[in-house]
Amino acid sequence: MTPPTDGDQASDLSLVDALAQLSFLVQGALIDATAGHDLSIIQTRLLGILRDREPTMNELGGYLGLDKSSITGLVDRAERRGLVRRTASTRDRRAVQVSITDEGRHVGELVALKFEQRIAAITGRLTNAERARLATLATRISGSA
Amino acid sequence: MTPPTDGDQASDLSLVDALAQLSFLVQGALIDATAGHDLSIIQTRLLGILRDREPTMNELGGYLGLDKSSITGLVDRAERRGLVRRTASTRDRRAVQVSITDEGRHVGELVALKFEQRIAAITGRLTNAERARLATLATRISGSA
């Protein structure tokens, strides 16, 4: 987490330190974007997942990597705020389906917009070409391309 | 947070999405690295700060961006585990200085090592040149160079 490695420029942080710092910056931007709407990061992720899905509680646990009991509380709080809604599954009477409300969709869009603005500010010192290169590298790491 | 912008390659995520995903990946790596030692991310950050500093509670709040009451609890739990220690300040009798114990330093090193390994795994599909470019870009964003 400290000694410079192979291809580093003299003044660069190690890849490990640079990625750690970058991740904290981005998470901070996300917190900034959500805090104004009294949302947490996990609530925002929930809204993002529900944007184009209507999963069961169980599937939600899979998406978020959380225990089912955690999902219960998470959805409880979001439902209390009118952001999501529970409906009985028609196929399995044990199951519950979760969907986003208009209000939830609206808030999600506002947060996403603010997050974009914060990222734009953060990457402000990069050129367009550098931003594109960064997007390419980050995409390759995330495995989506 | 969705429509592709200027210099994107066809299959790349938007810069915003790519950075968000990358940050979750890196934070996940950090959680993996800390979980084996029953530490949280914030506790690990605390150890990292104390690695070469002996701040007051107040200064610690500045480093971590937390309220002083949160610092009290954070240091309480770390002290209970023998990772840090409180000592009275000699200059200001209201102030408390926080330092890391040998045990805390040891645990911090283990976590850092595991984190490095996780990052190495995550960036495994990049070439050395790409890793260097990524470190450069991330460093420039973080403002440390």
Add this chain to the structure above:
DNA sequence: TATTGTTATACTCTATAACTATA
């Protein structure tokens, strides 16, 4: 009066274990 730190309190988030109701 202002500042440092703690305490009391409250809420979110997370997990484990026990439970209910289906399947």
Add this chain to the structure above:
DNA sequence: TATAGTTATAGAGTATAACAATA
């Protein structure tokens, strides 16, 4: 028996407000 979801409970992490000690 196994699975879906909830409840009870516990602990970490965070904040606000009130307080004691010191500056």
